[in-house]
Amino acid sequence: MTLYLRLGGRPAIEAAVSSLLRRLREDSLFAGQPHSPLRTCPREGLTEFLVYIFAGSPTYEGRALGEAHGGLFLDTPRYDRFVDHLVSIFSNDGTNARIAIEARYVLERVRPFVLNSPQVIEA
Numbered sequence: 616m617t618l619y620l621r622l623g624g625r626p627a628i629e630a631a632v633s634s635l636l637r638r639l640r641e642d643s644l645f646a647g648q649p650h651s652p653l654r655t656c657p658r659e660g661l662t663e664f665l666v667y668i669f670a671g672s673p674t675y676e677g678r679a680l681g682e683a684h685g686g687l688f689l690d691t692p693r694y695d696r697f698v699d700h701l702v703s704i705f706s707n708d709g710t711n712a713r714i715a716i717e718a719r720y721v722l723e724r725v726r727p728f729v730l731n732s733p734q735v736i737e738a
């Protein structure tokens with residue numbers, strides 16, 4: 616069975632995005648910012664993108680990630696935290712180790728685009 620189906624498909628990703636945004640907003644790494652960019656992080660766009668990268672859709676028609684995150688000053692610790700929360704949600708706090716490893720692998724490939732350094736992948 617594919618990772619997407621083992622995750623639980625679109626309904627599970629929609630639920631995961633809700634949990635993720637809640638966890639990130641409560642996270643001191645983000646909560647300390649007076650104008651946290653998470654307030655405007657679009658739930659639908661993020662859901663569509665995750666469905667796409669986890670192979671539940673052949674296309675993603677939203678904005679390019681570099682463009683969407685330009686000027687937000689995201690850095691490695693914040694990206695790591697985002698991934699840690701999402702992997703924890705998907706893997707039931709690490710109980711499902713296989714899902715944790717596979718989901719982390721998928722999210723790792725997106726890192727250079729969110730942090731605006733795609734040359735890392737092209738190299």
Ligand code: HEM
Pocket residue numbers: 652653655656657659660661664677678680683684687689693694697722725729
């Ligand atoms: C690490 C912390 C992150 C923060 C604070 C953040 C915040 C934001 C914000 C504020 C926007 C809206 C930008 C705008 O419309 O001008 C946005 C868009 C978006 N973000 Fe993030 N983001 C983060 C990480 C990520 C990651 C890791 C992914 C993908 C795995 C992601 C996927 C997206 C997508 C797909 C959009 C565009 C959605 C659309 O335009 O429909 N974000 N994000």
